[in-house]
Amino acid sequence: MKEILNTLYVTTERAYLHLDHDTIRMEAKETKLVQMPLIHLSSIVCFGNILLSPALIHRCAEDGRTIVLLDTHGHFKARIEGPTSGNVLLRQAQYVANSDQTRAFSIARNIVAGKVQNCRQVLMRAYRETENDKDRHVLAAAAIVHANVLKRLEHYTLIEAVRGSEGDAARAYFGAFDSMVREDRTVFTLNGRTRRPPLDRVNALLSFVYTLLRHDCAGALQGVGLDPQVGYLHVLRPGRPALALDLMEELRPIVADRLILSLINRCQIQRDDFIEREGGAIHLTEKARKVVIQAYQNRKQNEVQHRVLSKKIPIGLLPHVQARLLARHLRGDVPDYLPFLYR
Structure with missing residues (x-):
């Protein structure tokens, strides 16, 4: 059995991502666009002007899930992650x-x-x-x-x-x-x-x-x-x-x-x-x-x-x-x- 955890790529300008129990919910102009279980995601990559709730950032950090921030052209800006782990x-x-x-x-x-x-x-x-x-x-x-x-x-x-x-x-x-x-x-x-x-x-x-x-x-x-x-x-x-x-x-x-x-x-x-x-x-x-x-x-x-x-x-x-x-x-x-x- 091979498990491949997916990466969520967010490209919708001014989208808002927030935590909803054990799921991630994405909204734009107060309309729900998508909702999925966090367990399916290993990382989140945001392009451009994307809003993230503090609760979602904290949960991702706790779970070891990384959040990557890129500008609208795909240039790397920042990486958000929890405490360093590993051997x-x-x-x-x-x-x-x-x-x-x-x-x-x-x-x-x-x-x-x-x-x-x-x-x-x-x-x-x-x-x-x-x-x-x-x-x-x-x-x-x-x-x-x-x-x-x-x-x-x-x-x-x-x-x-x-x-x-x-x-x-x-x-x-x-x-x-x-x-x-x-x-x-x-x-x-x-x-x-x-x-x-x-x-x-x-x-x-x-x-x-x-x-x-x-x-x-x-x-x-x-x-x-x-x-x-x-x-x-x-x-x-x-x-x-x-x-x-x-x-x-x-x-x-x-x-x-x-x-x-x-x-x-x-x-x-x-x-x-x-x-x-x-x-x-x-x-x-x-x-x-x-x-x-x-x-x-x-x-x-x-x-x-x-x-x-x-x-x-x-x-x-x-x-x-x-x-x-x-x-x-x-x-x-x-x-x-x-x-x-x-x-």
């Missing part, structure tokens, strides 16, 4: 591994290897599906870059070299991204990876879905007692969830990028689903955000084969499984952290 010895092991260059390097290298391999799988799948010779050439060339990076990773001993090779693979991957888009390339063209702010429609989609995935990864890490702020691949900075960003790397191609390509290629997201702000920033409309969130939730229900577990699991469980595998490695139960590899 203090596990966190101690996490911090010791961060200070141990050899162990930190090993974890970071395996994370990058997983990401590069999964990106290569996405490229090769697109290669098999396209009939355009020019696209096939671009995709094959990018896949070769990724294969060469995987070979080089085996011989590296410095974290700087690992980060440099990851950058080489990322440039090749995003350089070939347009060749994986089959519908309306004049609208959905990736003009380099731009984040703050996104300057084209593809970047707007990437940034939005990556924010959703980062929240899931941070929640999964906290669920096993790890500190999302202390990672191994990403440099530590105040306010940066370095370990959540680490965990995202191997999952982004499968969980996020393939979803975005499907939304574009199936015409579920189109030209008019975006707003251009002053200065050139591009953001999704509220209606489009709902479409993406629904597709993301549906994507999380799809099952994939997990090589370490030797069975299929829902995509939504991947951050939780990988967080537990990392915790096992940090405790010394297994010799290496094994990233998720997509078939």
